Amino acid sequence: MQQFRTLISRRAPRSLGRLSGPGTAAARVVPLYNCVLASKTPLYATSGCMHSLMRSISSEALSREPPHEDLYNAASLDTASAQNEYVPVPFKSYKNVDPETMRAITNVLKFETASKVQDQIISRMPIKGDILVKAKTGTGKTIAFLISAIEAIRREYAQSPDRKRKGRSIGCLIISPTRELAKQIAIEAEKLVKFQGWGVQQVVGGESMNRQLAGLSRMRSDIVIGTPGRVVDFLQNQESFKEQVAATKVLILDEADMMLDMGFRSEVDKIIENMPADRQSFLVSATIDKKVKALASKLLSREVEEIDCVGKDDANTHANVKQEYIQADFSQHLPVMSDLINSHIARNKAEGRGAKIVVFLPTVKAADFYGNVLRNMLSKNAPSEDMALNRSRAPRFGNRGRNTFDDVVSLYVLHGRLSQITRTRRSNIFRGFPVNAGSTSILVTTDVSARGVDYPDVSMVIQAGIPSETPAYIHRLGRTGRAGKSGEGVILLSPMEMPFLKEIKDVPIIESEKYTPEYIQKVCNFETDSGKHFASRWARVLERLDPEQAFAAYISLVAFFAASKDLIRNPNNEMIIDGVKDALKPFDLPPPSLPRGLQMQLSSSSSNRGGYGNSGQRGNGYNRSNNRMRDEGYNRSNISREGGGSYQGSGYGSRNGYDRNNRNDRENRGERQSWMGRGSRNDRGSRNDRETQGGRQSWMGRGRNDRGGRDGQNSGFSRGGGGSNWDGSRF
Numbered sequence: 252m253q254q255f256r257t258l259i260s261r262r263a264p265r266s267l268g269r270l271s272g273p274g275t276a277a278a279r280v281v282p283l284y285n286c287v288l289a290s291k292t293p294l295y296a297t298s299g300c301m302h303s304l305m306r307s308i309s310s311e312a313l314s315r316e317p318p319h320e321d322l323y324n325a326a327s328l329d330t331a332s333a334q335n336e337y338v339p340v341p342f343k344s345y346k347n348v349d350p351e352t353m354r355a356i357t358n359v360l361k362f363e364t365a366s367k368v369q370d371q372i373i374s375r376m377p378i379k380g381d382i383l384v385k386a387k388t389g390t391g392k393t394i395a396f397l398i399s400a401i402e403a404i405r406r407e408y409a410q411s412p413d414r415k416r417k418g419r420s421i422g423c424l425i426i427s428p429t430r431e432l433a434k435q436i437a438i439e440a441e442k443l444v445k446f447q448g449w450g451v452q453q454v455v456g457g458e459s460m461n462r463q464l465a466g467l468s469r470m471r472s473d474i475v476i477g478t479p480g481r482v483v484d485f486l487q488n489q490e491s492f493k494e495q496v497a498a499t500k501v502l503i504l505d506e507a508d509m510m511l512d513m514g515f516r517s518e519v520d521k522i523i524e525n526m527p528a529d530r531q532s533f534l535v536s537a538t539i540d541k542k543v544k545a546l547a548s549k550l551l552s553r554e555v556e557e558i559d560c561v562g563k564d565d566a567n568t569h570a571n572v573k574q575e576y577i578q579a580d581f582s583q584h585l586p587v588m589s590d591l592i593n594s595h596i597a598r599n600k601a602e603g604r605g606a607k608i609v610v611f612l613p614t615v616k617a618a619d620f621y622g623n624v625l626r627n628m629l630s631k632n633a634p635s636e637d638m639a640l641n642r643s644r645a646p647r648f649g650n651r652g653r654n655t656f657d658d659v660v661s662l663y664v665l666h667g668r669l670s671q672i673t674r675t676r677r678s679n680i681f682r683g684f685p686v687n688a689g690s691t692s693i694l695v696t697t698d699v700s701a702r703g704v705d706y707p708d709v710s711m712v713i714q715a716g717i718p719s720e721t722p723a724y725i726h727r728l729g730r731t732g733r734a735g736k737s738g739e740g741v742i743l744l745s746p747m748e749m750p751f752l753k754e755i756k757d758v759p760i761i762e763s764e765k766y767t768p769e770y771i772q773k774v775c776n777f778e779t780d781s782g783k784h785f786a787s788r789w790a791r792v793l794e795r796l797d798p799e800q801a802f803a804a805y806i807s808l809v810a811f812f813a814a815s816k817d818l819i820r821n822p823n824n825e826m827i828i829d830g831v832k833d834a835l836k837p838f839d840l841p842p843p844s845l846p847r848g849l850q851m852q853l854s855s856s857s858s859n860r861g862g863y864g865n866s867g868q869r870g871n872g873y874n875r876s877n878n879r880m881r882d883e884g885y886n887r888s889n890i891s892r893e894g895g896g897s898y899q900g901s902g903y904g905s906r907n908g909y910d911r912n913n914r915n916d917r918e919n920r921g922e923r924q925s926w927m928g929r930g931s932r933n934d935r936g937s938r939n940d941r942e943t944q945g946g947r948q949s950w951m952g953r954g955r956n957d958r959g960g961r962d963g964q965n966s967g968f969s970r971g972g973g974g975s976n977w978d979g980s981r982f
C-alpha cells in the first residue's frame with residue numbers, strides 16, 4: 252500500500268467537539284489514494300472524533316504550507332488504518348471548488364478538512380466521466396458527491412443559462428433507497444447550496460404529491476432527491492417532470508446495492524431510460540458487490556472511474572469499532588439484549604457519557620414486538636411511545652448518579668411500515684437526542700435504517716440476528732463509529748445463523764468473552780447483578796404481552812429465514828422452523844400455526860436441502876471454544892445448556908435432541924421464574940413441542956393460535972382480515 256507522509260505534532264487534542272470547526276489548526280497535508288496518518292496512538296480513537304485529530308496537527312506545519320509533493324515525504328508514518336478515512340486536507344487548499352460552495356463548507360457546515368473520499372473526489376474535479384465510489388461508512392460520501400454534483404451543475408448552467416429558471420429543469424437527480432436517507436441528503440444539499448441561491452426539492456414517497464409537484468414547477472430544482480417509487484410514479488404520470496428528467500445531466504444513485512436489494516431494479520432501469528444518454532452518473536456505496544457492478548455496467552456507459560477508498564487489504568469496517576458476536580438461542584435473545592444494553596449504559600455512565608443504541612431486527616414485525624418488550628424491560632415506567640417522544644423534548648434528560656435502572660430510557664421503533672410522519676418524527680428525535688450521562692436513547696429498527704442514515708454519536712449497534720443481505724452487516728455496524736468516533740458492535744446469532752460468520756469472514760469480529768453459554772444462562776435466570784431488576788420487569792412484560800404481536804413476529808422470522816437461506820448455508824425448511832421455534836419460549840407461547848401462504852412457500856422450496864439439514868453437522872462449523880472463527884466451522888459439542896442439558900450428541904437436525912433438552916430444562920427449573928417460562932404455563936409450551944415433534948401437521952393444524960379464525964392462514968395473528976396476512980417485511 253502506498254503511504255504518504257504528514258506533518259503532525261503530538262499535541263493533546265483540546266477539543267472533543269465537531270469533526271472540524273472554526274479555529275482548528277490543520278496541517279497542510281495533501282495525501283491521495285491510500286494515505287496513512289502519522290501517529291503512534293490512534294488519536295481520534297482516544298479523543299473521540301476527527302476534530303480532535305485535526306486539532307492535533309501543528310499550526311506551524313500549517314503556516315509553512317509546503318507544496319503537495321513535499322508533504323509526501325515530510326514525516327514517517329505508522330499504519331493506523333482507522334485514521335485513513337480522515338485525511339486532513341484543509342478544504343481551503345482546493346482551488347477547484349467554487350467560492351460559494353467553499354463558503355458553505357466552512358461557514359455553514361463548519362468543516363475544515365476533507366475526509367479521504369472527499370479528497371479523492373474533489374482532487375479529480377471537474378469530473379467528466381462516470382464514477383463508482385466505494386468508501387467506508389460515515390466518512391462523508393454525501394458531501395463528496397454533492398460537491399462534485401454542484402460543480403457539474405455549475406458548468407452546465409454556464410453553457411445554458413436558461414436551464415436555471417424556475418420549473419425549467421433539474422440540475423441533478425439523486426436517488427436514495429429510503430426516505431430517511433433522502434431527507435438527510437436534502438438537508439446537507441440545502442446547506443451546501445445556501446450561497447448559490449439554488450433550490451433543493453424532494454420527490455419522496457409518503458408525502459403530499461401536490462406539494463412536491465408545486466415545488467418542482469414553481470421553484471428552482473437544481474438538486475432533486477427522490478426515492479425510486481415516487482420518482483417513477485411522477486415519470487409515469489407527470490409529463491412536466493418527465494421532461495425535466497429528460498434534460499437532467501447528473502444522476503447519483505446513493506446506496507445502489509440496497510436499492511437493488513429492496514427490489515427497485517425495475518424502477519432504477521425506468522429512471523435511467525428517461526434520462527439523456529450524455530448524463531454523468533455516480534454510483535456510491537460503502538460496499539460494492541457483483542450486483543452493483545452489473546448495474547454499473549448498464550448505468551455507467553461512458554468513461555468510468557472506480558474510486559475505492561477502502562483498499563484491497565483493509566477491512567471494510569472501522570478499526571475504532573469493536574465487533575463481537577454472541578451465540579444465543581432465540582429464546583435468549585431478549586435477555587441477552589437487555590443485559591448488553593444495561594452493561595453498555597453502565598459503562599458509558601462510568602465514563603460520564605450517555606448511550607445511544609441502535610438495535611436491528613430482521614423484520615418489521617420483530618422490530619415492533621422486540622421494541623415493545625425492550626421498552627417494558629428497560630424503561631422505569633415504560634411509557635408509551637408518544638409519552639417517550641414528548642418527554643424526549645423536555646430539556647432535562649436522565650437522573651444523573653442513580654443506577655442505570657432509574658435512567659431515562661427513550662426507545663423508538665422505526666421501520667418502513669409506519670406512516671411517513673411517524674418515521675420522520677422518530678428519526679429526527681433520535682438524531683437530535685443528546686448523549687448526556689444518565690440518558691439513553693434506543694432505536695429498534697429494521698434494515699430500513701441500515702444504510703446511509705446519519706445518527707450522530709451512536710455508541711453501540713446491536714444486530715439481533717442476521718441482516719437481510721451480507722453487506723448490510725457492514726452498513727448496520729456503520730451507524731456507530733461515524734466521523735472518526737469510536738463505537739461497539741455486537742451481533743447475536745442463533746445456532747442456525749452461525750454460518751453467517753463465514754459471510755463476513757473479512758471483518759475483524761471476535762466471539763464475546765463475556766457472553767459464554769454459562770453467563771447467558773445466568774442472565775436468563777436473573778442471576779446477574781441486574782437480575783432482580785430484570786425479574787420484576789419481566790413480570791410486567793408478561794402482563795402486557797400482546798400474543799398477536801408475538802405470533803406475528805415469530806411468523807415473520809420464519810418467513811425471513813425462508814427467504815434468507817443463502818446467508819446461512821441453506822438450512823432446509825424443517826431446520827428453519829426448528830431454529831426459530833424457541834423464539835416465543837420466554838413468553839410461554841407456543842409457536843403458532845404458519846399461514847398457508849408461508850407453508851406453501853416453504854414446501855415449494857423444500858427440495859432445497861442444504862448441508863445444514865442433515866445431522867452430524869459437528870465439525871463443519873465454528874468452534875466456540877476458540878475465540879476466533881475457524882475455517883472448518885462451528886463445533887456445537889461443547890455448548891452446555893441450562894440444567895446440565897447439552898446439545899452434545901443431538902446433532903443439529905434432531906428434533907428429539909432439542910425436545911429432550913427442553914424437558915430437562917423444565918424439570919431442572921421447576922417453578923423458578925425466569926425468562927424461559929414459568930412452571931405450569933410452561934407445560935402448555937411443552938405440549939406444543941410434542942405436537943411439533945409429532946410431525947409438521949401440528950404447525951399447520953389447530954393450535955392455541957387458531958382462535959382468530961378457521962383459516963390457518965390467518966390464525967393467530969390476523970383477526971379481522973381475510974386473505975394472506977403474514978408479513979415478513981424486512982424494511
Ligand SMILES: Nc1ncnc2c1ncn2[C@@H]1O[C@H](COP(=O)(O)OP(=O)(O)OP(=O)(O)O)[C@@H](O)[C@H]1O
Pocket residue numbers: 269270271362363364365366369386387388389390391392393394536537702703704705707729733734
Ligand atoms: N469533512 C468533514 N468534516 C467533518 N464532518 C464531516 C465531514 N464530512 C462529513 N462529515 C460528517 O460526517 C458524518 C457522516 O457523513 P455521511 O453521512 O456523508 O457519511 P457516509 O460516508 O455517506 O456514510 P454511509 O456509508 O453510512 O452512508 C455526517 O455527520 C457528516 O456531516
